[in-house]
Structure formats: structure tokens, C-alpha cells
Amino acid sequence: MKKLLLIYVVLIGTFMAYLYMVYFREDSGGPLxxxxxxxxxxxxxxxxxxxxxxxxxxxxxxxxFEDAAEALxxxxxxxxxxxxxxxxxxxxxxxxxARNPAGIAVTAINSEALNAAxxxxxxxxxxxxxxxxxxxxxKAYSFLGTNNxxxxxxxxxxxxxxxxxxxxxxxxxxxxxxxxxxxxxxxxDTLLAEYPLLQLVxxxxxxxxxxxxxxxxQAMMEQHPDLVGIFITEANGGVGVGNAVQSAGKxxxxxIISFDTDKGTLDMVKSGTISATLAQGxxxxxxxxxxxxxxxxxxxxxxxxxxxxxxxPPLPTYVDTGISVVTKSNVDDYYxx
Amino acid sequence: MKKLLLIYVVLIGTFMAYLYMVYFREDSGGPLxxxxxxxxxxxxxxxxxxxxxxxxxxxxxxxxFEDAAEALxxxxxxxxxxxxxxxxxxxxxxxxxARNPAGIAVTAINSEALNAAxxxxxxxxxxxxxxxxxxxxxKAYSFLGTNNxxxxxxxxxxxxxxxxxxxxxxxxxxxxxxxxxxxxxxxxDTLLAEYPLLQLVxxxxxxxxxxxxxxxxQAMMEQHPDLVGIFITEANGGVGVGNAVQSAGKxxxxxIISFDTDKGTLDMVKSGTISATLAQGxxxxxxxxxxxxxxxxxxxxxxxxxxxxxxxPPLPTYVDTGISVVTKSNVDDYYxx
Numbered sequence: 001m002k003k004l005l006l007i008y009v010v011l012i013g014t015f016m017a018y019l020y021m022v023y024f025r026e027d028s029g030g031p032l033x034x035x036x037x038x039x040x041x042x043x044x045x046x047x048x049x050x051x052x053x054x055x056x057x058x059x060x061x062x063x064x065f066e067d068a069a070e071a072l073x074x075x076x077x078x079x080x081x082x083x084x085x086x087x088x089x090x091x092x093x094x095x096x097x098a099r100n101p102a103g104i105a106v107t108a109i110n111s112e113a114l115n116a117a118x119x120x121x122x123x124x125x126x127x128x129x130x131x132x133x134x135x136x137x138x139k140a141y142s143f144l145g146t147n148n149x150x151x152x153x154x155x156x157x158x159x160x161x162x163x164x165x166x167x168x169x170x171x172x173x174x175x176x177x178x179x180x181x182x183x184x185x186x187x188x189d190t191l192l193a194e195y196p197l198l199q200l201v202x203x204x205x206x207x208x209x210x211x212x213x214x215x216x217x218q219a220m221m222e223q224h225p226d227l228v229g230i231f232i233t234e235a236n237g238g239v240g241v242g243n244a245v246q247s248a249g250k251x252x253x254x255x256i257i258s259f260d261t262d263k264g265t266l267d268m269v270k271s272g273t274i275s276a277t278l279a280q281g282x283x284x285x286x287x288x289x290x291x292x293x294x295x296x297x298x299x300x301x302x303x304x305x306x307x308x309x310x311x312x313p314p315l316p317t318y319v320d321t322g323i324s325v326v327t328k329s330n331v332d333d334y335y336x337x
Numbered sequence: 338m339k340k341l342l343l344i345y346v347v348l349i350g351t352f353m354a355y356l357y358m359v360y361f362r363e364d365s366g367g368p369l370x371x372x373x374x375x376x377x378x379x380x381x382x383x384x385x386x387x388x389x390x391x392x393x394x395x396x397x398x399x400x401x402f403e404d405a406a407e408a409l410x411x412x413x414x415x416x417x418x419x420x421x422x423x424x425x426x427x428x429x430x431x432x433x434x435a436r437n438p439a440g441i442a443v444t445a446i447n448s449e450a451l452n453a454a455x456x457x458x459x460x461x462x463x464x465x466x467x468x469x470x471x472x473x474x475x476k477a478y479s480f481l482g483t484n485n486x487x488x489x490x491x492x493x494x495x496x497x498x499x500x501x502x503x504x505x506x507x508x509x510x511x512x513x514x515x516x517x518x519x520x521x522x523x524x525x526d527t528l529l530a531e532y533p534l535l536q537l538v539x540x541x542x543x544x545x546x547x548x549x550x551x552x553x554x555q556a557m558m559e560q561h562p563d564l565v566g567i568f569i570t571e572a573n574g575g576v577g578v579g580n581a582v583q584s585a586g587k588x589x590x591x592x593i594i595s596f597d598t599d600k601g602t603l604d605m606v607k608s609g610t611i612s613a614t615l616a617q618g619x620x621x622x623x624x625x626x627x628x629x630x631x632x633x634x635x636x637x638x639x640x641x642x643x644x645x646x647x648x649x650p651p652l653p654t655y656v657d658t659g660i661s662v663v664t665k666s667n668v669d670d671y672y673x674x
Binding site: 324 | 345348349351352373374375376377408409410481484616618620621625628637648649650652653654655656657658659660661667670
């Protein structure tokens with residue numbers, strides 16, 4: 001009889017504990033309560049769509065996207081065109097849309113080609129944000145990327161420091177691409193406004209190619225033997241310019257400022273051939289893209305397909321993901337880990 | 338005996354349910370598990386510091402700050418100077434810092450005065466971000482606010498639409514304040530670049546005052562009887578310009594574009610006196626300021642006091658909180674609810 005009583009006490013105690021837990025869960029939120037903090041569902045899948053999927057540049061963007069997904073308890077997937085091919089990226093994006101994901105972060109291979117697909121997704125209620133390269137006339141909710149004009153300003157100030165703010169400098173760039181035009185403009189405007197003794201003597205097309213940029217740099221140094229610096233607005237050309245300056249025996253006289261942080265560029269920064277390179281805030285692009293998409297998907301902000309026409313932007317329209325200057329002194333922090 | 342068996346079955350069933358719940362909680366995270374989703378502690382207090390605390394303009398900023406705090410399960414507090422008084426805001430900010438809060442969102446009454454206090458906070462490990470008005474030379478981690486140049490661009494395009502893109506227009510502004518200079522510049526550049534027949538004939542100082550702006554608008558209309566529009570870059574003056582155009586009997590001929598959404602401005606938009614006013618993304622400023630601070634405080638991104646000098650910006654350096662055009666057709670959405 002005593003034994004039976006003991007069993008009763010244990011079981012009734014358990015029952016009380018159960019009731020307490022149920023009450024506690026309702027009171028302060030449990031695993032099924034979406035109201036405590038920001039978190040989604042594991043089957044809530046966000047897709048990142050890019051082009052040239054294999055290049056190093058995206059690695060840190062993906063890492064940011066993943067880190068945000070982990071923080072929010074949601075899933076991610078990566079898709080894109082392996083080649084620099086507009087039609088391939090459009091096709092991939094349309095395939096992704098057809099599977100109705102929780103949201104899509106897109107980088108545009110050019111500023112127009114993806115508009116129709118992006119608009120279709122937004123009108124179908126799939127949140128879309130742009131990162132790295134914008135499609136400004138699409139219905140995407142926001143753009144997260146580098147302010148390229150400001151990057152050019154930063155490059156000019158760095159060049160002034162390297163050269164003592166005096167002498168002839170040149171730019172090797174991609175004159176037909178908007179982001180490179182902006183980098184060039186920021187550099188040029190800053191020389192005019194802040195460094196009257198730094199004279200921009202040449203702006204040429206390096207075609208985004210290592211050899212072409214090398215030849216252009218050689219020609220520039222022959223034409224201007226007293227050149228003190230070259231700003232090269234993309235990484236392939238940067239390595240070419242490095243080779244040209246090295247071959248000409250002008251290391252230390254002609255200062256090179258390059259762009260981005262692929263291994264070839266970082267190696268030349270480490271060896272001192274390239275004086276500085278500009279690193280983009282790639283992790284920020286991925287992380288805050290997912291954060292924006294999550295807010296739209298879970299209606300923490302109001303997703304309105306016609307937001308550009310009809311009122312308050314539901315999200316910040318532009319997020320400047322920042323730029324930093326990489327030199328010999330901090331280059332080790334930028335190698336992929 | 339059967340009765341006893343039934344009680345046993347019920348109690349054992351309850352015990353199983355209890356075990357299941359305990360298991361389930363451990364498996365997928367419960368209310369005490371900090372790893373599921375983004376959430377903080379109730380005693381994690383974030384403070385917003387502003388000036389002219391009583392004005393309508395801040396209401397929606399505070400709402401955004403509060404909404405983010407609620408989503409993340411943290412607390413907020415508001416402090417600021419009641420007057421337009423630099424020393425008062427500095428004192429308030431120093432008092433806030435002394436209490437070591439989880440983070441501080443600051444709007445700067447001017448771009449320099451708060452730098453020392455902001456830097457002290459950041460160096461002491463208290464995250465600081467700027468909203469609405471920046472302190473660009475401080476160590477604050479980011480700035481969240483309107484792109485005023487772009488707001489001027491938007492105003493110019495709206496003016497072109499109202500006036501048929503032809504005729505004489507004027508600007509009434511605060512020529513000594515950076516944000517107003519940027520609005521003016523964006524407007525001016527856009528006329529030059531896109532609307533050759535819209536001619537800017539006058540830019541004058543309205544001193545942020547209703548009566549002064551009214552007199553300046555009267556004088557402008559007398560000097561240019563064929564004026565077709567006035568862009569007034571702040572709200573007090575907007576109401577003054579509205580009164581001037583009304584008194585002159587020129588409603589419909591002189592189109593007014595104003596700034597912000599206080600009640601006086603909205604009433605004049607509703608009545609048709611002011612054709613359009615530009616609404617800033619104030620909720621976004623508050624919401625994403627708290628989100629940034631939360632990420633620094635909880636080390637989801639690395640808080641480094643010397644981030645400007647030493648490397649990758651831990652947060653997006655600038656968040657453009659967006660702008661929208663308020664006209665008679667959507668003005669009702671902008672009255673405080």
C-alpha cells in the first residue's frame with residue numbers, strides 16, 4: 001500500500017511538472033513560439049544567384065549569407081551561371097523562381113537583362129534583393145554593395161599618401177562598365193578637389209585582362225617617364241600592371257593601387273609590388289542580403305511589389321557594404337581561411 | 338481495480354508526454370536556448386539620443402527602434418536635449434555613456450560637437466551608430482539616414498512632372514547646413530542634366546523659419562512673375578511658402594515641393610497648396626540602428642574601436658533609409674496613427 005502511494009506521488013508530481021511546463025511554454029515562449037527573437041524554419045530556403053560561380057570573389061559573400069541563415073535558423077542554396085553568360089544567368093534565375101523559394105539575392109551580370117525575371121518574382125510574392133551589382137530599374141527591394149565612387153575617393157587619398165601628393169598618375173580601367181566609371185570618377189574628382197599637385201595624365205582601357213593591362217601600363221610609363229602612380233580598377237589588370245612596373249625596374253617609383261583581394265593580388269601586396277588594394281565588404285553583402293530577405297518573407301516589413309510607385313520603401317533602399325584598404329601591414333588578414 | 342488501472346494509464350501517459358517534451362526541448366531549442374534565432378536579454382538596454390526631443394519628426398524613428406527591440410527581446414530608452422542646444426545634447430550623451438548601456442544610436446545636432454563623447458563610448462566598448470544626421474569623423478560604426486543628394490534628384494524629377502519640364506523655378510533652403518546643401522545640389526544637377534527647359538533662377542536662405550520663407554517666396558514671385566515652382570528644403574518654410582503662394586493667388590501656377598511630413602505640411606498637401614512633399618524613411622532609421630547595435634553588442638560582428646584605421650568595416654558603413662513622394666493621392670497614409 002505504501003509502495004502504491006509512492007508511485008502515485010511520483011506520477012502526480014510528474015503530472016504537475018508537465019502542467020508547469022505547458023504553462024511555462026505559453027508564458028514565455030517555447031520552441032514553437034515564433035515571437036521570441038528572430039528565427040525562421042529550417043525549410044525556409046533562401047537562394048543566392050550569381051554569375052561566374054567559381055571565382056574566389058564570391059566566397060566571402062556566401063559566407064555572410066550562410067552566417068545569417070545560421071543565426072536565423074533558415075536554409076540557403078547557391079545557384080548561378082558558371083560562365084560570364086547573360087542568358088545562362090537568366091535561365092538559372094527563372095528555374096529558381098519556379099521553385100518558389102523564401103527569397104532570392106541576385107547579383108546582376110548586367111543592369112538590364114534580369115529585370116523581367118526579377119519583376120516576375122517580386123510580383124509573385126517572392127522577395128528579391130540585389131547585391132554587388134544592381135539592377136536599378138527592376139522591382140528588387142534593395143541593393144547591397146560597394147559605393148564605387150567612394151572607393152575611387154579612397155584610392156585617390158591613398159595614392160596621395162604614397163606619392164607625397166605630387167606628380168603624374170594614370171588610371172587603367174573598364175570605361176564601359178558603370179562601377180568602373182564610378183571608381184574612375186571618384187578618383188579624378190578627389191585629385192581635382194584635394195590634391196592640386198597630383199596630375200591625372202592618362203585614363204586607358206585595360207579590358208579586364210592581365211596582358212592588355214600590362215601592355216597599357218608599359219606604354220603609359222614610356223610616355224610619362226616621371227609617372228608616380230597607377231590606379232587599376234580591377235584585379236586581373238592589377239597583376240599585369242604589377243608585372244609591367246617590375247619589368248621596367250620602377251618598383252618604389254610607380255605606386256600601384258589595385259582592387260579586390262584574390263590570391264594573385266594579395267601576393268603582390270605582400271611582396272610590395274602592389275602598394276595597396278581595395279577590399280570590398282563582401283561578407284556584409286551576403287549577411288545583410290539574407291537579413292533583408294528574411295524581413296520581407298516573414299512580413300516584419302511590408303512586402304509590396306509596387307513599392308517604388310506607391311510609398312514608403314519597406315527596406316533601406318541602399319546599403320553601402322564598405323571598403324577597406326589592404327597594405328603590406330594587414331594583408332595576412334585577407335587571405336582565405 | 339479497473340479504475341486504478343485507468344488512473345495508472347493516464348499518469349504513465351502523462352509521464353511519457355513529459356519525457357517527450359523534455360527531449361523535444363533539447364532537440365530543437367527551448368526558451369532558454371540562446372542559439373535559436375536572434376534574441377537578447379530584457380535587461381539589454383539600447384538608448385537613442387537625439388535633440389529637440391519633442392518634435393513629431395522623431396516619432397516614427399522611435400517606433401522603428403521599439404519594433405526592432407520587441408522583435409529581438411531587448412529594451413530601449415530615449416534621451417536627448419529638449420532644445421536645439423549643442424551643449425545639452427553633449428551632456429545627455431555623456432550621462433548615457435556613464436551608465437554603460439548595451440548600445441547607443443545618436444543623431445548629431447552638428448557634425449563635430451559629439452565626436453569626443455562618441456569616441457569615448459566606442460573606445461570603452463559601447464557600440465555607437467549614427468542616424469538621421471551623421472558625425473562622419475567620429476568612431477561611430479555606421480550611419481543610417483537619407484541620401485539627401487538623391488532626395489534633391491527626386492524633387493527635381495517631381496518638379497519636372499508638375500511643371501511640364503519647362504519654366505523658371507527657385508529653391509528656398511538653409512545654405513549653411515550640409516544636408517540642405519546636398520538637397521539643393523541634387524536638384525540643381527538634375528535640372529542641368531535632364532531638364533534643359535527648367536531654369537533655376539534663384540536660391541535663397543529661408544532660415545528654417547515659416548515667416549522668413551514666406552517673405553522670400555513673395556519676393557521671388559515678384560521678381561519672376563512667370564515662376565512655375567519652388568523647392569523648399571525643410572518643413573517650416575514649406576508652410577510659409579504655401580501661405581505666400583496662396584496669398585499671391587498663384588496656386589496651380591507655382592508648384593511647391595516641400596520636405597518631411599509634419600501635420601502642417603500634410604494638411605497643405607491634402608488641400609492641394611503643396612503639390613508634393615518628400616517623406617524620409619524614419620522607421621528604417623530606428624529599426625536598422627537597433628539591428629546594427631544588437632549585432633555589435635552580441636558580437637555577431639566584431640566590434641573594433643579602431644575599425645576605420647585597421648580593416649574590414651564590421652557593419653555596412655552607410656544605410657540609405659530611403660525617400661518617398663507624398664502627394665494628395667497618398668497623403669492619408671502619412672498622418673500619425
